[in-house]
Amino acid sequence: MASTTRIEQALMAALAPSESGGCPPKLMAALRYAVFPGGARIRPRLCLAVAMANGDDDPAAASAAAAAIELLHCASLVHDDLPCFDNAETRRGKPSVHRAFGERIAVLTGDALIVTAYQSLAASLAANPGRLAPLMQIASRAVAAPSGICAGQAWECEPLAVLSDYQQAKTGALFAGATMAGAAAAGVADHEQWRALGERLGEAFQVADDILDVAGNAEKIGKPTGQDASLGRPNAARELGLAGAINRLETLVSSAISAIPDCVGANALRAAMLLEMQGLLPVELRRAA
Amino acid sequence: MASTTRIEQALMAALAPSESGGCPPKLMAALRYAVFPGGARIRPRLCLAVAMANGDDDPAAASAAAAAIELLHCASLVHDDLPCFDNAETRRGKPSVHRAFGERIAVLTGDALIVTAYQSLAASLAANPGRLAPLMQIASRAVAAPSGICAGQAWECEPLAVLSDYQQAKTGALFAGATMAGAAAAGVADHEQWRALGERLGEAFQVADDILDVAGNAEKIGKPTGQDASLGRPNAARELGLAGAINRLETLVSSAISAIPDCVGANALRAAMLLEMQGLLPVELRRAA
Numbered sequence: 001m002a003s004t005t006r007i008e009q010a011l012m013a014a015l016a017p018s019e020s021g022g023c024p025p026k027l028m029a030a031l032r033y034a035v036f037p038g039g040a041r042i043r044p045r046l047c048l049a050v051a052m053a054n055g056d057d058d059p060a061a062a063s064a065a066a067a068a069i070e071l072l073h074c075a076s077l078v079h080d081d082l083p084c085f086d087n088a089e090t091r092r093g094k095p096s097v098h099r100a101f102g103e104r105i106a107v108l109t110g111d112a113l114i115v116t117a118y119q120s121l122a123a124s125l126a127a128n129p130g131r132l133a134p135l136m137q138i139a140s141r142a143v144a145a146p147s148g149i150c151a152g153q154a155w156e157c158e159p160l161a162v163l164s165d166y167q168q169a170k171t172g173a174l175f176a177g178a179t180m181a182g183a184a185a186a187g188v189a190d191h192e193q194w195r196a197l198g199e200r201l202g203e204a205f206q207v208a209d210d211i212l213d214v215a216g217n218a219e220k221i222g223k224p225t226g227q228d229a230s231l232g233r234p235n236a237a238r239e240l241g242l243a244g245a246i247n248r249l250e251t252l253v254s255s256a257i258s259a260i261p262d263c264v265g266a267n268a269l270r271a272a273m274l275l276e277m278q279g280l281l282p283v284e285l286r287r288a289a
Numbered sequence: 290m291a292s293t294t295r296i297e298q299a300l301m302a303a304l305a306p307s308e309s310g311g312c313p314p315k316l317m318a319a320l321r322y323a324v325f326p327g328g329a330r331i332r333p334r335l336c337l338a339v340a341m342a343n344g345d346d347d348p349a350a351a352s353a354a355a356a357a358i359e360l361l362h363c364a365s366l367v368h369d370d371l372p373c374f375d376n377a378e379t380r381r382g383k384p385s386v387h388r389a390f391g392e393r394i395a396v397l398t399g400d401a402l403i404v405t406a407y408q409s410l411a412a413s414l415a416a417n418p419g420r421l422a423p424l425m426q427i428a429s430r431a432v433a434a435p436s437g438i439c440a441g442q443a444w445e446c447e448p449l450a451v452l453s454d455y456q457q458a459k460t461g462a463l464f465a466g467a468t469m470a471g472a473a474a475a476g477v478a479d480h481e482q483w484r485a486l487g488e489r490l491g492e493a494f495q496v497a498d499d500i501l502d503v504a505g506n507a508e509k510i511g512k513p514t515g516q517d518a519s520l521g522r523p524n525a526a527r528e529l530g531l532a533g534a535i536n537r538l539e540t541l542v543s544s545a546i547s548a549i550p551d552c553v554g555a556n557a558l559r560a561a562m563l564l565e566m567q568g569l570l571p572v573e574l575r576r577a578a
Contacts, residue, residue, distance in 0.1 A: 017430075017433075017434075017435070018433060018434035018435055019434075019435070020435060021435060022435045022436050022440075022454065023434045023435030023436070023440055023443075024434075024440055024443040024444050024446065024447050024450070025447065026443060026446055026447060027434055027439065027440060027443035027446075028434060028435070031434060075400070076400075079396055079397075079400060082396065084391075084392040084393050084396065085393055085396075102373075102446060103373040104373050104374055104442075104443075104445070104446050105443060105446050107368055107371065107373065107374075107396065108368075108439045108442055108443050110400065111364070111365075111368060111399065111400070111403060111432070111439050112432075112433045112434050112437075112439045112440075114400060114403050114404060115403060115428075115429050115432045115433040115437070115439070116429070116433055116434075118407045118425055118429055119425065119426065119429035119430075119433060121425070122421075122422040122425035122426050122429065123422075123426070125422060126422040129418035129419055129421060129422055130418055132411075132418060132421050132422060132425075133411040133412075133414060133415040133418055133421060136407055136408065136410070136411035136421075136425075137408065137411050137412070139404075140404050140405070140407055140408035140411065141306075141408075143400070143401070143404045144306070144307060144401045144404040144405055144408060145306075145307035145308075145312045145313075145316055145317060145320060145401050145405075146306070146307055146308070146309055146310060146311045146312030146317070147311050147312070148401075148404070150316065150397045150400050150401040150404070151311075151312055151313055151316060151401075153393075153397055154312075154313040154315060154316035154393075154394060154397050155313050156393070157313065157315055157316075157391060157393050157394055158313050158314065158315060161313070165311065
């Protein structure tokens with residue numbers, strides 16, 4: 001089964017209990033709205049790619065891990081879009097959850113998506129419980145304090161922040177969670193060795209996002225551009241120039257690929273990662289190689 | 290060790306990873322502020338009481354389950370107090386989290402507390418993984434859609450809600466989570482049979498809360514009174530009168546106690562629950578029996 005199909009099916013399965021009857025209608029609609037249709041699903045694809053490179057001996061575990069990472073990501077988008085943060089009007093090409101359903105439902109949707117991520121892990125790992133605790137630890141560290149995506153967002157509330165700490169927590173943490181969860185779902189005990197790949201891909205993704213914010217087409221990418229400048233956030237393309245940022249992105253992708261640990265599917269994974277990263281920028285922004 | 294000590298220690302252990310260094314200072318302070326000092330800790334006490342009545346053969350599991358239930362409760366309080374919901378100025382006798390730290394940190398604190406609840410379960414159940422998935426399922430159902438506390442709060446956003454569904458989800462769900470988690474942490478496979486006790490105690494607690502909102506002393510209970518009337522929420526003491534509500538509370542407590550399933554410590558549990566429920570109202574509001 002193609003990775004994209006596995007991911008969409010695992011996400012639908014994760015939301016199924018919420019839709020089993022008796023749910024307040026707005027919350028139920030908002031949960032589905034926040035998850036479907038998705039963006040690039042880059043984090044769960046990464047998670048599955050790493051699981052497959054390591055033999056993928058429990059596909060249900062890997063699919064659930066990928067879905068959990070994506071649900072945690074969707075939850076963070078819903079909360080980051082709230083009026084007290086970015087006050088974003090649109091997300092993935094449609095009104096943000098709080099614009100469509102109101103602020104209260106948006107807060108609750110984020111909360112329920114976090115819980116649903118763990119609930120889905122528990123349901124899918126019940127038959128393989130030895131892998132459940134490591135997966136939960138990986139997902140939790142990627143989101144909670146001191147250095148998960150909640151901490152990354154919280155650095156925006158501090159007068160002084162080390163830029164690399166902020167970016168690592170805000171983006172790198174969940175990418176590292178995706179690669180490590182993929183490995184742990186496939187039974188790799190030393191999943192820490194998969195952290196560097198995720199962190200570097202996360203940094204590359206951040207640079208690509210910065211480039212799109214400066215030079216992208218808002219309609220194509222489904223969210224407004226120029227946000228970093230208007231919200232006073234750091235942006236690699238403004239700091240390094242467009243050519244410099246594209247150069248930096250390529251260096252980061254090479255460095256990520258060279259960090260792939262030894263595993264049965266290392267060659268295929270290297271090729272898949274290269275393709276994945278090339279897809280981050282539209283053709284007109286890729287450097288002629 | 291006394292239950293209160295076990296609970297406070299388990300909560301401190303659950304927050305320890307967040308405080309292990311590198312956390313944005315405001316988020317770290319807000320996490321601690323939202324959890325300590327606690328309120329009555331009635332849900333985790335209930336969880337431990339049920340675990341002990343069932344032999345408490347893995348005290349670390351029961352303590353972690355109790356802490357997880359309390360962390361999920363604290364998260365819901367932080368988010369329920371937000372300006373878009375109750376806009377509460379105080380909680381547990383001090384400024385609410387968003388008043389003390391700002392709205393953005395309050396959103397993130399709730400999110401991080403939910404994740405911390407699961408993280409702590411994973412850490413404490415790693416050596417007893419067969420009990421981890423059931424505990425996660427119980428906690429998740431108590432919080433998520435379709436009928437957990439998030440759903441309860443979401444009923445407030447609907448034009449039409451069945452009052453009993455609303456109250457069951459908003460309060461009963463986490464009480465039922467507490468009793469079932471206590472049983473599951475102690476290895477009871479059929480933890481569903483512990484649901485009725487939790488649901489009825491939750492309903493009793495709701496009635497006691499309604500009585501305090503109408504007739505309590507704001508300073509003693511640490512939050513403003515008269516909130517239900519000003520927020521247009523249902524209140525048993527306004528509907529039934531004070532004496533009628535006290536009567537209803539007593540009926541619910543009896544019914545809860547009679548729902549305690551057969552177990553080694555059933556007698557002690559009955560006595561403990563009676564004492565716990567008597568403590569819900571100050572002496573001047575208890576009926577002379």
